[in-house]
Amino acid sequence: MKEVWVYIEQEEGKIHPVSFELLGVAQRLASDLSGRVSALLLGYKVEDIIDEIFAYGAEKIYYLDHQVLSYYRHIPYVKGASELAKKYKPEIFLIGATPLGRDLAGGVATHLETGLTADVTELSIDSETGQLLMTRPAYGGNIMATIVCPHHRPQMATVRPRIFPVPERKSSIKGELIRESVELHEDEAKVKRLAFIPKEKAVNLEYAEVIVAGGKGIGSKDGFSLLAELAKELKGELGASRLAVEAHWIGYEHQVGQTGKTVRPKVYLAFGISGAIQHRAGMQNSDFIVAVNTDPEAPIFQIANLGIVGDWKKVAEALLFAIRKERSTDG
Amino acid sequence: MLNILVSIKQVPDTTNIRINPDTGTLIREGVPSIINPYDIVALSLAYQLKLRFKAKVTVITMGPPQAKNALKEAVEFGADRIILLCDRKFAGADTLATSYTLAEAIRFLQREELFDLFLFGKQAIDGDTAQVGPGVANRLGIPVITYVVKIENLDPIHRKIVVHRKTEKGIEVLEAPFPILLTCEKDLSPLPFVPLENILKAQRAEPETFNAEGPLSFQRDKLGLKGSPTQVKKVYTPELKRIGKIYNLDDVSLDDVVSKILDVLRERDLL
Ligand SMILES: Cc1cc2nc3c(=O)[nH]c(=O)nc-3n(C[C@H](O)[C@H](O)[C@H](O)COP(=O)(O)OP(=O)(O)OC[C@H]3O[C@@H](n4cnc5c(N)ncnc54)[C@H](O)[C@@H]3O)c2cc1C
Ligand SMILES: Nc1ncnc2c1ncn2[C@@H]1O[C@H](COP(=O)(O)O)[C@@H](O)[C@H]1O
Numbered sequence: 001m002k003e004v005w006v007y008i009e010q011e012e013g014k015i016h017p018v019s020f021e022l023l024g025v026a027q028r029l030a031s032d033l034s035g036r037v038s039a040l041l042l043g044y045k046v047e048d049i050i051d052e053i054f055a056y057g058a059e060k061i062y063y064l065d066h067q068v069l070s071y072y073r074h075i076p077y078v079k080g081a082s083e084l085a086k087k088y089k090p091e092i093f094l095i096g097a098t099p100l101g102r103d104l105a106g107g108v109a110t111h112l113e114t115g116l117t118a119d120v121t122e123l124s125i126d127s128e129t130g131q132l133l134m135t136r137p138a139y140g141g142n143i144m145a146t147i148v149c150p151h152h153r154p155q156m157a158t159v160r161p162r163i164f165p166v167p168e169r170k171s172s173i174k175g176e177l178i179r180e181s182v183e184l185h186e187d188e189a190k191v192k193r194l195a196f197i198p199k200e201k202a203v204n205l206e207y208a209e210v211i212v213a214g215g216k217g218i219g220s221k222d223g224f225s226l227l228a229e230l231a232k233e234l235k236g237e238l239g240a241s242r243l244a245v246e247a248h249w250i251g252y253e254h255q256v257g258q259t260g261k262t263v264r265p266k267v268y269l270a271f272g273i274s275g276a277i278q279h280r281a282g283m284q285n286s287d288f289i290v291a292v293n294t295d296p297e298a299p300i301f302q303i304a305n306l307g308i309v310g311d312w313k314k315v316a317e318a319l320l321f322a323i324r325k326e327r328s329t330d331g
Numbered sequence: 332m333l334n335i336l337v338s339i340k341q342v343p344d345t346t347n348i349r350i351n352p353d354t355g356t357l358i359r360e361g362v363p364s365i366i367n368p369y370d371i372v373a374l375s376l377a378y379q380l381k382l383r384f385k386a387k388v389t390v391i392t393m394g395p396p397q398a399k400n401a402l403k404e405a406v407e408f409g410a411d412r413i414i415l416l417c418d419r420k421f422a423g424a425d426t427l428a429t430s431y432t433l434a435e436a437i438r439f440l441q442r443e444e445l446f447d448l449f450l451f452g453k454q455a456i457d458g459d460t461a462q463v464g465p466g467v468a469n470r471l472g473i474p475v476i477t478y479v480v481k482i483e484n485l486d487p488i489h490r491k492i493v494v495h496r497k498t499e500k501g502i503e504v505l506e507a508p509f510p511i512l513l514t515c516e517k518d519l520s521p522l523p524f525v526p527l528e529n530i531l532k533a534q535r536a537e538p539e540t541f542n543a544e545g546p547l548s549f550q551r552d553k554l555g556l557k558g559s560p561t562q563v564k565k566v567y568t569p570e571l572k573r574i575g576k577i578y579n580l581d582d583v584s585l586d587d588v589v590s591k592i593l594d595v596l597r598e599r600d601l602l
Contacts, residue, residue: 148561
């Protein structure tokens with residue numbers, strides 16, 4: 001039976017949400033191929049998360065448990081994943097396009113001598129050929145390219161987080177757990193972690209429910225303090241276009257778009273953002289987009305669910321005032 | 332002495348890219364070619380290391396004849412030896428074929444002397460794949476550290492390096508022995524000051540050219556388009572469809588639009 005593999009990215013026994021998103025899209029691909037979804041899990045003593053992986057749709061889990069895998073390192077993770085893929089020959093192998101996932105995927109594809117499509121945003125099965133169609137933005141999002149890998153297996157892709165929804169959790173479901181072993185040694189890992197410096201304040205843009213974003217039209221760093229107040233009031237995060245980041249009005253970790261983050265909030269509020277294609281690539285999957293811009297021709301209005309032609313500052317101030325007023329009458 | 336190899340790519344400047352709307356292909360006329368910005372970081376780092384330690388820097392690129400200009404520019408950054416991999420048989424390579432070709436050429440160079448440090452860009456801005464660096468490292472059988480933002484320590488005597496690697500959750504401090512391949516993030520190194528002497532030297536510089544016939548031998552079926560498992564089936568420009576309503580503050584009141592936004596938030600339990 002053809003298998004669609006999903007790499008489960010975990011750190012210290014915590015699964016990266018992109019792995020659930022991939023389990024979801026893998027179910028659709030597997031059903032088109034009359035195959036099944038299998039998960040590949042590498043780590044050390046992470047049994048606790050196995051039920052979670054079944055609950056989100058894996059029918060099988062290949063689990064490689066080894067002390068050398070206690071934290072991510074290129075050589076042992078690539079070796080483990082490559083050897084198991086050689087043994088079981090999946091048809092498709094999906095990995096999240098995160099820093100760790102991209103690092104892993106490049107190594108595994110080289111060992112398997114197969115193609116690897118980077119940073120994919122659309123996946124489907126060609127009904128005529130049964131091939132995986134992998135679509136991705138290229139040249140900074142100016143064009144979309146559909147890539148196939150006709151003669152090599154597995155067909156591999158790294159997939160952007162937040163493109164596909166997390167599937168429904170079905171806690172009752174249990175599949176087959178296959179414990180694997182691959183010979184690994186500490187010496188061959190070569191790289192050693194001496195320390196880890198956690199981010200001071202984690203900006204959790206990708207998984208925020210509300211994003212208040214500003215672009216070049218905000219005009220200054222001060223503009224972002226107003227947006228920050230609004231974001232705080234809505235318990236959301238601050239987003240920005242590349243030009244705003246390059247003007248040093250706000251840090252890079254807030255950049256949304258092709259070279260920044262892909263987001264999928266319930267509401268995306270865009271102030272003074274033109275909506276250049278590279279920016280849209282990162283936010284067009286938002287459930288609802290509100291855009292405020294003085295230029296009625298700005299491309300952001302073509303994807304906005306609610307567009308307002310006018311000065312961003314007036315709208316932002318009035319909105320902040322109204323929210324605070326509503327809060328005070330409530331409580 | 333530290334022996335450094337830097338791998339660079341010449342790319343179209345994607346900030347002023349134009350697309351032919353009928354064919355969905357890149358209009359290359361008038362689009363300037365630049366050295367991939369992350370590779371400039373790699374060159375800058377190599378130069379900085381050269382000033383601090385005794386080092387020899389070799390720069391390699393695979394590309395069409397005009398990629399020679401990127402290598403000449405590398406001489407401004409203190410490159411001692413520049414190598415162009417240029418042949419029609421190399422053309423159309425995806426990341427698997429590119430990493431094969433680069434790795435074979437590097438192996439050939441290592442018959443003379445081994446490299447300690449391999450510097451690659453985090454990714455190239457045309458394809459944005461970030462796959463070639465890890466690919467080359469795996470072919471050469473050496474460790475790789477991607478997304479490096481800082482060199483904390485480089486010890487040429489004990490032949491090891493301590494670097495900072497950026498992940499989603501923070502910074503990993505990693506130690507590795509030579510040889511090691513690093514892929515460079517934006518903040519890793521500032522642009523160096525280039526002395527006039529280097530600029531003059533760059534003008535006269537000519538790269539050594541390797542092709543599919545020599546000086547080394549390649550497996551033909553692993554080169555270029557033929558050696559590339561991935562194929563581009565279709566390219567197109569993303570379309571926009573207007574989905575929402577637009578209000579102009581010249582026609583409707585500020586209170587009206589604000590209450591519309593509040594409704595949207597309220598319906599989604601965000602207030
Ligand atoms: C390879 C590549 C990757 C890229 N990656 C990204 C990316 O990740 N993210 C990204 O965002 N961009 C990216 N870009 C850049 C992108 O092409 C644009 O340059 C950028 O998005 C434009 O930012 P902006 O909308 O803030 O500025 P502009 O395009 O200058 O727009 C400012 C807008 O504000 C409006 N405005 C001005 N004053 C007011 C006012 N008082 N009130 C309301 N509106 C006002 C203007 O009408 C205008 O529409 C990338 C480019 C390349 C080449
Ligand atoms: N044709 C090439 N010649 C030399 N180096 C390359 C080439 N393509 C990619 N690279 C290197 O690999 C890095 C990552 O490129 P990519 O995987 O295409 O995003 C670049 O920053 C370069 O250091």
